[in-house]
Amino acid sequence: MSEAAVLNRVRPGFYLDSVALMRHSQAVAALPGVETAAMMIGSESNKGIMEDAGLLADEGRGAEPNDLIIAVRAESAETGEAALTEAEALLDRPAAAGGEAGAWNPKSLETALETLAGANLALISVPGEFAADEARKALAKGLHVMIFSDNVTIEDERALKEEARRRGLLVMGPDCGTAIIGGVPLAFANEVPRGAIGLVSASGTGLQEVSCLIARGGKGVSHGIGVGGRDLGDKVGGLMTLMAIDALDADARTKHIVVISKPPSDAVAKTVLARVAESPKTFTICFLGLDTIDLPENAVLAPTLEAAAAEALGNPLSELSPDEEAKAAEKAKGMDVGRRWIRALFAGGTMCAETQVIFRAAGQNILSNVPIPGALPLGDAIAGHSAIDLGADEYTVGRPHPMIEPAVRNDELEVALAEPDAAVILLDMVIGHGAHADPAGDLADVLKGAKSGGPVVIASVTGTEDDPQVYSEQIVKLRMAGVMVAPSNARATALALAIVGHLA
């Protein structure tokens, strides 16, 4: 490691979409003698990410947003150079062009609008630095906007949303991974039946988990409007949350509205709840982790995603079944002495937060790379339960998000499986559009190689029967692989806590 060579090469004026770049990065990283590799366009944020990952050399530092940086860390300068050359060869290979040779696509929004009459939504997933510009143009053309991109400045976000409000248009996001509009799942979303429950969510995976729990609970969703993780922050002040509530309020199909976010500031909470109070409809408010707040009469509070879904469904909040309790006790009994920690490895960031909320409520300490208030930041020095969000930047430099490609998580999973004091490994399996084609099958392959007598693996699946991966088929694969399957992330967390509770 100490002799590793970090090499960069810069290609001026070269652009490829980030998914394609990540595919190439993976191929280069897999070359012999290469520790890690990344290909990213030279925006400031990307350079920061690569710097943090120890992948940036002087050449890359000088790159501009129109340039592509190819970076490798290799065991020697020689293997590094060879990898760079291979990387360039990959870039130069003619693209398969989506399998449709000769298919034409417009290069500007104007031409796109001539091509598709009546377009009403721009789905924007360009690098963050450029996303606001594209969004502004789309708004000017009267389109509603969903910004999948992250790294949009908060000032731009505020300005875009103010502009959108003036025009009576929605801006979903930035960093909005999920939306369901009129029954159509967009970006990372699930096939849920249409129904009377409207969702407004600052979190993509939160929207996925709640909409899937609603679907599996036998009800449906009118619309799921993602507003982006910062919408309820002080700087944006809930601009889109308020517009989304207005829209769902006026929407005849919607009878009940669920609002999902991490806890906002008092001021924003007040504004939002004041708007809720004006509505003739009933609300479930899930400010994740918050279990007391003054609510208007037409609203109830749900501290977890599972609780939010249960409220929306009109079901009592479920507890572990006697059967599950018994299983937990049995698992604990068979476990080697010394195993005591829960290793929660998440693809979904909000599931990671929900698990921490449940730990906190149970009086258990937990370490996380994205700690909620009350949880501890992850550090090598402290032993304890841990919850890792593998979608965080430090894990996804030049690599696909774990929801798309489980490789990132599998690395950590292998470590946890080999850890002598790991008692439970807790996982979320997010399926649906945009997600990996078979995460359960992939997990089964990893577990096949695990030694017996290792930690118990518990998973929940965020998905529905109508998703391309099929919820029940994923469950069967998990069970066949010896995984304990829980009906929600919250129940999976409770089950994990029950097991370690029996160990004491």
Place this chain on the structure above:
Amino acid sequence: MDVNEFLESDVRVVNIGLESFARELGERGVPTVHVVWAPRAANARIRDLLAKLGS
């Protein structure tokens, strides 16, 4: 169209960025047009002039 009209309409998507989104939406029968996007070659000064000249 206003938000409620939008929610009542069929979604028709202009996809700007990741091609996989367009492909996937298209396969599901959602009317989608994919924009082949790349960062502008023009520098900041030219972008500024373009904005002022109403482009």
Place this chain on the structure above:
Amino acid sequence: MRERIEKANQQALERMFAAEPVLVDVRPAGEAMAGLEDRMVLHAGPPIAWERMCGPLRGAIAGAAVFEGWADDLEAAADLAASGAIAFHPNHHFDAVGPMTGITTRSMPVMVVENRTFGNRAYCTLNEGLGKVMRFGGNDTEVLDRLRWLADALGPALAKALAVAGGLPLKGIVARGLSMGDEMHQRNVACTSLFLREISPALARAAGDPKSLASVLEFIADNDQFFLNIAMALGKAITDPVRGIEGSTIVTAMSRNGTDFGIRVSGTGDDWFTAPVEMPNGLYFPGYTEEDANPDMGDSTIVETVGLGGFAMAAAPAVAGFVGAGSAADAANYTHTMYEITAGRNPDWTLPSLDFAGAPTGIDIRKVLETGIAPTINTGIAHREPGVGQVGAGIVKAPMACFVRALEAFAAAMGVT
């Protein structure tokens, strides 16, 4: 500001679409073109001094000097040109255009295309055919002899025929050519055939003897690209009335001299915005490679300026094959892409393979810079040594730097900083 520019551009488009170009005459350039004097050579592209000219351009100038009798041989001609005794000007400054080197001198016959809507006239020399020709820098006896025949036989024969016919309207020929696989830059076989069909009866009526008639018919029939020069004069006749519309960002000329690529924009009048030419990308005739190629050259880009050539590639799948793209869909994609940078669609010139969509017309420099898409130009490729001739054909991009400079000047003209 936006509305002002849109309005000006709309006016530019209207003028282009309203044009009625008619081939009315063929006459010696010195008679037809005002100001074209002795010891004056017109060339393709923006202005350029002898010192910066590429090999083929110098070779062609030397040949023209011998042809005009200003020098006895090529060596003396080159010395004369270098001495400053010959004045060089762009064709564009004389309402003219010329392919590749684009050499025009007094004694050369030029076709006269009149835009009957606006009354302006545009000029272009006659196409010399393939092989060793002056437009590719050729200058030997064979080349000069052919030029003499063009001046003495073909030019007068065509002039008489056009007089008999009362002029030949060109817009319809182009429209039909587009539906027959021509894009009027790289491929002119349909339009040449249509032209020959239209002019033959008049040629026969005006001809003196069958033998000279036969040689005229044979020359045109043997040259698939004969119509290119007519299309160029037509392009020039269409774009000239578009010059100098205040507030218009529409390109009125694109042209190359083998060293510089230059564009003119309506709203900035007759100023040239130049940048170094790029190398064409294409296929080479057997025995030649890109090592042999001269950088991009010629006024023929006037056809792209009016929506033909690379802009109308969808009409000519056969040409797409020539430039490395194989399928009809690839050809259509070139045209689709040009819609991104143009202000309108020609209502008369439609493209059958695109459901009769109009050819993309009126390059807007703002759109070029906004999208980063450079105009696509179909072009022949000359050998870098004078006298060898054409070695291939392909496509070339107009350099972005021209458009950057044009926009800066345009903004200044509009008082925008």
